[in-house]
Amino acid sequence: MTNNASALPSTATIRCGVIGVGRMGRHHARLCSQVEGADLVGVVDASEARRNDMVEQYGCGAFASVDALIAAGVDACVVATPTVTHRAVVEQLLAAGVHCLVEKPLAPDETEARAMADAAARGTAILQVGHVVRFDPVMVAIRNIPNLTPRFVEVDRVSPMTFRSVDVGVVLDMMIHDLDVLIMLMGSEPEEIHANAVSVLGEAEDVCNARLVFPAGLDGIRCTANVTASRLALKTERKMRIISEDAYVSADFGERRGTVVRKAVNAAQLADIRARFKSGEDLSGLNYLELVKVDALDVGQGEPLKLQLENFLNAVRTGSKPFVDAQAGFAAVRTAQRIVECARRAGARMI
Numbered sequence: 001m002t003n004n005a006s007a008l009p010s011t012a013t014i015r016c017g018v019i020g021v022g023r024m025g026r027h028h029a030r031l032c033s034q035v036e037g038a039d040l041v042g043v044v045d046a047s048e049a050r051r052n053d054m055v056e057q058y059g060c061g062a063f064a065s066v067d068a069l070i071a072a073g074v075d076a077c078v079v080a081t082p083t084v085t086h087r088a089v090v091e092q093l094l095a096a097g098v099h100c101l102v103e104k105p106l107a108p109d110e111t112e113a114r115a116m117a118d119a120a121a122r123g124t125a126i127l128q129v130g131h132v133v134r135f136d137p138v139m140v141a142i143r144n145i146p147n148l149t150p151r152f153v154e155v156d157r158v159s160p161m162t163f164r165s166v167d168v169g170v171v172l173d174m175m176i177h178d179l180d181v182l183i184m185l186m187g188s189e190p191e192e193i194h195a196n197a198v199s200v201l202g203e204a205e206d207v208c209n210a211r212l213v214f215p216a217g218l219d220g221i222r223c224t225a226n227v228t229a230s231r232l233a234l235k236t237e238r239k240m241r242i243i244s245e246d247a248y249v250s251a252d253f254g255e256r257r258g259t260v261v262r263k264a265v266n267a268a269q270l271a272d273i274r275a276r277f278k279s280g281e282d283l284s285g286l287n288y289l290e291l292v293k294v295d296a297l298d299v300g301q302g303e304p305l306k307l308q309l310e311n312f313l314n315a316v317r318t319g320s321k322p323f324v325d326a327q328a329g330f331a332a333v334r335t336a337q338r339i340v341e342c343a344r345r346a347g348a349r350m351i
């Protein structure tokens with residue numbers, strides 16, 4: 001059946017498929033079978049047992065090849081196969097006019113990511129990349145903070161080794177989540193990168209720290225981000241701290257909470273304190289905590305993966321540009337590759 005790559009009627013049910021129903025894909029299959037306006041036509045997986053498991057759970061079709069799923073008639077597919085296979089699967093779907101939501105990272109390297117972004121630009125079907133952290137209610141709350149102009153960002157994303165996604169290093173596997181949101185927040189890729197990494201289990205890096213310097217904004221000031229990712233930690237932690245002129249934001253994605261600290265004093269009071277400080281007056285009697293206002297980050301509800309799927313389906317229905325398009329996926333992969341190359345130049349022993 002031919003697929004219609006142009007905008008669909010706003011009430012149209014979107015015929016969906018999921019390619020790769022392993023750890024991530026099974027969640028996508030669940031959501032495609034549950035979300036209003038989506039119909040899970042079928043799944044494709046190299047493993048017959050995994051395909052059959054989805055048939056049992058959702059009563060969907062099961063196909064041994066992407067061609068067979070396309071022939072069954074799908075408008076949109078979620079691609080959750082290993083990263084090294086993304087390009088072949090996505091290009092086949094795009095060529096058939098099927099809209100794609102592909103798991104992060106878009107591709108294992110810049111060259112493949114570029115080719116996929118070019119394929120999307122040539123065709124009419126949408127290519128969205130699954131940078132799901134953008135849809136995390138904690139990230140949504142951060143994006144909603146008015147006048148947030150980051151000067152310094154600190155990010156930690158660490159967890160114990162799961163022995164999954166080892167087809168890529170920790171930068172493409174984990175740090176890429178933070179690279180995408182940093183590029184989104186700053187509006188550009190970093191212009192300067194310093195990085196170091198350690199490989200313990202295989203040849204690809206398992207721990208990496210990168211210092212990223214972003215181009216100056218309209219005010220001429222550059223922002224620096226210090227980003228750490230590890231898949232060799234003893235605990236799981238997802239934290240981000242943002243220091244801006246007007247606010248300090250501390251967010252814990254694991255705990256789904258955060259705080260926003262702002263100045264509680266007005267401009268005249270601040271000018272007075274500055275003048276007294278400059279004159280050498282002893283200010284130790286001032287209570288700092290009375291000078292700042294601490295609010296809880298206004299974190300909403302929702303499963304990030306579901307919010308992402310709804311956003312994708314809306315882009316398919318309306319023909320609008322997806323929130324995380326192929327160009328954004330490419331920018332994250334290019335930045336990841338620059339970090340790995342920088343770490344290698346710094347002496348890290350990797351492939």
Ligand SMILES: NC(=O)c1ccc[n+]([C@@H]2O[C@H](COP(=O)([O-])OP(=O)(O)OC[C@H]3O[C@@H](n4cnc5c(N)ncnc54)[C@H](O)[C@@H]3O)[C@@H](O)[C@H]2O)c1
Nearest residue numbers: 020021022023024025045046047080081082083103104105
């Ligand atoms: N968004 C996130 O937070 C997140 C988390 C983990 C993984 N991921 C990404 O999801 C993707 C899949 O990772 P995973 O952990 O689910 O892997 P997985 O190994 O658990 O599952 C992959 C599935 O794809 C199947 N498969 C492999 N090659 C195939 C092919 N050519 N055609 C059809 N099926 C094929 C396998 O049989 C397997 O069932 C990766 O790109 C990974 O980076 C994203």
